[in-house]
Amino acid sequence: MLEKSNILKYKHLGIHTQNEYVVYMREDCHVCISEGFEALTRIRVSNLKTSTVASLHMITSEVLLQGEIGLSDTAAEKLRVTGGETLYVSHLEPIDSLSHVRAKIYNQKLDYSAFSEIITDIVEGDYSNIHLSAFITACAGDRMDIDEISDLTKAMIASGKQLDWKKEIVVDKHCIGGLPGNRTTPIVVAIVAAYGLTMPKTSSRAITSPAGTADTMEVLTDVTLSAEKIREVVEMEGGCIVWGGSAQLSPADDILIKVEKALDIDSEGQLIASVLSKKAAAGSTHVVIDIPVGETAKVRTPKMARQLKEHMETVGEAVGLKVKVVITDGTQPVGKGIGPTLEAIDVLSVLKNEENAPNDLKERAVLLAGEILELSEKVESGKGSTTARQLLKSGNAYEKFLAICKAQGRFSQPVLAPYTVEIKAEKSGALKRIDNRKIAKLAKLSGAPQSKSAGILLNVHLNDEIEKGQLLYTLYAESQGELNYALEYYENHYDIISIE
Amino acid sequence: MLEKSNILKYKHLGIHTQNEYVVYMREDCHVCISEGFEALTRIRVSNLKTSTVASLHMITSEVLLQGEIGLSDTAAEKLRVTGGETLYVSHLEPIDSLSHVRAKIYNQKLDYSAFSEIITDIVEGDYSNIHLSAFITACAGDRMDIDEISDLTKAMIASGKQLDWKKEIVVDKHCIGGLPGNRTTPIVVAIVAAYGLTMPKTSSRAITSPAGTADTMEVLTDVTLSAEKIREVVEMEGGCIVWGGSAQLSPADDILIKVEKALDIDSEGQLIASVLSKKAAAGSTHVVIDIPVGETAKVRTPKMARQLKEHMETVGEAVGLKVKVVITDGTQPVGKGIGPTLEAIDVLSVLKNEENAPNDLKERAVLLAGEILELSEKVESGKGSTTARQLLKSGNAYEKFLAICKAQGRFSQPVLAPYTVEIKAEKSGALKRIDNRKIAKLAKLSGAPQSKSAGILLNVHLNDEIEKGQLLYTLYAESQGELNYALEYYENHYDIISIE
Incomplete structure (x- = not known):
């Protein structure tokens, strides 16, 4: 022919x-x-x-x-x-799995074999952006039921490598984003690994936020490691904090996530499949998931959070994971920094027990590390937080963190961006509201996460009494152009921080 | 900045x-x-x-x-x-209308102003293929109600030029495809214009079929005309048969249709908006729509056809069109040719009253032309078909057709493709079934509509008594490679034509 x-x-x-x-x-x-x-x-x-x-x-x-x-x-x-x-x-032979995508567009239910064919073709590169977008859209907006989410998750797990740590208990955590600056993961891994549990953490890069854990960790160490290298690090230190994509774990997720980012949507089904496929493929057995709830967080109401909790735990069971979901406060950013470098500075500050370390970030990390210790059943119920706090205070967690970074390839000190503007209060009053989405947008416009040292250093919290002229936050950017772009957005959005 | x-x-x-x-x-x-x-x-x-x-x-x-x-x-x-x-x-400023697309993904109802913003940005070129695909998918599968379809149609009409013929009655027709070879339009326009009505017909190119009316007419004459040129032709001859895209009528439709083709879907809402926006923008007032129904036609059941009829007529009224829907037999291809050139040959054969002209194509054209004459109220109810038949038989319609082609720029005789294979019956028996979708696919694989002279010349009809070795159809292609590709499909699909 x-x-x-x-x-x-x-x-x-x-x-x-x-x-x-x-x-x-x-x-x-x-x-x-x-x-x-x-x-x-x-x-x-x-x-x-x-x-x-x-x-x-x-x-x-x-x-x-x-x-x-x-x-x-x-x-x-x-x-x-x-x-x-x-x-x-x-000629391109017809891509058979597209008939399943069309079936889904017409509201039909897909089974494991349909999802498996779709995901296999996606990983092979056979889907154009048009096809990827149609698949994501057809599955978004509560159009997948719990069986479909489970089947999609299984298909995504099977699409790539699957790690086996030859350990009975392998712990993990994940936070359903939407809360700028909420960078607990590096601290939690350090505490849990310092305790002696195995925690091979693979993280995503930002989808729609100014920084993902992988973006933040890349400021401090290498995060693009082969599966073999990850194994070395975890065998040596009990934990790692790496980018999941490079390890070929659930590779379909990395392709889908770029298109979701272009669409600026996170649908519940894709979210669950994305998170749990990464966890299962990474060989985890016990997973704690943090869902911050707040008017401007990714999950806006306690009702949505409870539904997501239930679905996460059900799908977890279906794919062989012990999942515990913790619903937390999501009304304001966590820590001071928003953006990879600025968040890395917060993380180090907590690990080093510095006096001005952000207390909210510290308390969240202690809570989550405590939950993991209890879920593993290695620490008695009710004693998780106390154990975690001791590991942090003693410096053991910081020591472990440095050891993990070095095992991953390097430990670098974070360096701040050269272009800055201080944003000050235009009136006095109580700080009533911080819009997570708008402040995240502002950080993104300043260049985060692509410009690692760009972002926002937040100086205030909800309910603070603010004086006119007081420093609210500092904008950081790597170029004047990006700084100007962020400032333009600031000038058009007076409700990023509301003082009344 | x-x-x-x-x-x-x-x-x-x-x-x-x-x-x-x-x-x-x-x-x-x-x-x-x-x-x-x-x-x-x-x-x-x-x-x-x-x-x-x-x-x-x-x-x-x-x-x-x-x-x-x-x-x-x-x-x-x-x-x-x-x-x-x-x-x-x-930097690209955020595209505000994408928030409406996201709302639609999450099952929210959109209003005229939302559709209008989306369609304006699409025409401007601001949507990537990812965004276009998400919009199409979010609106597919019965996810738009009748108000939304009306609002989308109005937004699409407003997105481009709108012709005004300064006539009280401007007639038009459209066929909801899916029936290979069903090329009545050129014959209908010729009859109706010969009667003296104004029929400025704009047609689409093929979406998922082996030929659209514009593809077929391009074999015989120029179809890419400016709005000014179309006006000249219609003023001179009372009718035209041109490609709608070049005239900037409902330009959003031309962009959306390419992505729909890549997805191989036609959703009801988009279909109605596509058809009626083109009609309204072209300045039509009275429109007859032909919906062929058959197991392997685009519309598969009488129930679906009745729903589409009702929605078409309702949306028509909302956008100021008098719409009459005719539901016809869609169980087998119409005429002999499938593919632009082969269909053009059928059209000429009917117009010239040739002895071996395909009777089914002729009867359909007469029926539809009659419906148009009656809808216009210029011809008494019940006398439309007779009037149409007379105009065809007298040669008036053929004369009008040649005049229209010449006014559009040229009249060319169709030329057959050089590479052919005859497909013969492998057994004797009654012809029980012709799979419209598979025979259309075969024609597409042979190169139609891009290769204009490629396609299928069908020699048989449903219920014919077939002898073993009898010629069923001839495959035409412009290259040996395309012919081979079609043959490969034929060899793997014995149920294109079923003899029992």
Whole structure:
């Protein structure tokens, strides 16, 4: 079935196209003519060893000569070509799993095998952004029931590597975000590992927030570790705090999360599948999940939190995890810093027992570490918090944290961003409200999380009595442009912090 | 707010990126660093006159030098740059209408102003494929009620040009596809215009079928006409048969339809909005809609057809159109040809009253033309078909058709594709079933509609008594590769035509 016109020579163009694989072909080539370019065409590109699906972009200049073909950098990487190799192009056979996506769009219930086919094709790179977005949207807005969420979670676990720590108890934690600055994880891992439990923590990068745990930890140490390296770190120190994506744990999650970010949505089903698939694939057995509740947190009402708690625990059981959900206060940011570097500074400050360390961050970390110690049944019920507090106060947790960072590759001191503006109170009164979403937006506009040292250093808390002219917070940015952009948003939104 | 690093010189790269605008920047440029490349980043690119939103692709070679910026061909066209011009890049301000898309994902009802904001931003090019797909999916599967469909339709009408023919009665027709070869439109327009009514017909290209009316007409004449040119043709001949997209009527529809095609879905709400917005924007007042019903047609059951009829007529009234829906037989393909050229041959054959002209196509055209004549109240109820038949038989309709083609720019004779295979019956028996979807797929795999002369020439009908070895149909393709691809599908699907 191969025609001469479908055999082409690879030329390296050096174009990195976000997440979708792209193939570049001349407008006068056979494929551009026969497949029809305007139809959002996708084709299969192969060498003798492997193949990939790619979206067709058409070259209308002499960037490619007759008989040449180009690939986006990641597609070339997948096919392991660098220049001069022979490639074959062919029609894209229908992607069968898309019939399940269409069924879901029409409100039909999917089973494990349907989710499994979808997730396998997603990991293979066969879905375009259009297909990924349709899948995410069709599953969002409470359109998956608990069986479907369980089946999706199982399919996501099976899609990548699965770690086995050869331990009876492997603990983990997760926080359902939405609370800027709530960076308890590094402290909790340090306490729990210092106690002697195994806690191999894999974290996501930010989806819609100014920093994820992986972003924050990357300020202090390496977080992009192979599965083998993670095993070394955990065997040596009992814990780690790494980025989950690099370990190929639930790789479908990493693909879906980028599209969810572009859509700026987190649906309950995808959220549960995302969190629990990462946990199960990472080999965890006992997991504590923190759901902060507040008007402007990700979970807004106690009712929603209770439903999420119930679903999380049910799906956990279905995939073989012991899950305990803790519902916490989510009415204001935690700690002082918002943004990777500023949050890393808070974390170190708590671990070092510094006098001005943020007390709210410390108390949350102690609570969660205590819950984990109790869930593991190694510490008697009711004594978790006390044990955690002692490990923190003694310096054992800090020592353990430094050891983990070094085992992961380095320990670096955080460095603040060079461009700053102080935002001061324009009137006196009581601090009545901090809008988590708007302050997170402000931190994102200043550059976080991509600009690691960008963000906000918060100087006040709910119910503080504020004097006119008092420093409310400092904006940090890595360039004047980003700082200006954040300031523009500040000037148009007077209700980020409300004083009455 | 403009930094030096955001001012760049445009270099023409010659890359045509399907429908999404793309901006190319070096990996070491300010924007790639500060916006974060992995986040499916979109930025704004401006010159002094206008601006556009584009997805960022990163150049990792010397294709661009320091200080240079590239654009995909259509984005360059929008900004009217050819090379050497100064461009400015800036952060993308949040796209406010996406909050309505998110609300719809979460099952909230949208009103006219929400749809209007969404459609305006879509036409402006501000939505990525991810956003378009989410909007389509969130509105699919019966998730819009009748008010929402009306409001979406109105928003789509308002998004483009609206023609006013200064006539009391302007008639139109539309067929809810799914029936291969059902190319009545050119015949109906010819009959109705020959009668003296005004029928400015704008048609879509194929969404998921092997040919749309615009694809078929393009074989015979020009269909990409400006609004001004369409007016000329209609004033001269009383009718036209053109592609709707080029006339900027309901331009949002043309963008949405490509993404729907990639998803291979047609949802009821989008379908109604698509059809009626085109009709209303084209200045029609009286519209006949043909819904073929059959197991493998687009509308599968009489119940679905009756619901669609009711919704179509209700939405029609809401947007000021007099709509009559005719439910017809959709159990098998119509005519002999499937594919643009082969269907064009059928159309000419009926118009020329040729002896072997497909009778089913002729009877359908006469029925629909009769319904239009009666809906207009120019012809007495019950006498529409007879009048239509006379206009066809007399040659008046053919004469009118040739005049319309010439007014649109040319009349070309259709030319058959060079590569053919005859498919013969493997046993004797009665022809029990023709799978519309599978035979359409076969025609598509042979190259239709992009390869205009590709497709299928069908030699048999339902309930025919077939002899073993009798010719069932001929496959036509423009290349051996496409023919082989269709044959591969044929060999794996013995139930395209069932003989028992």
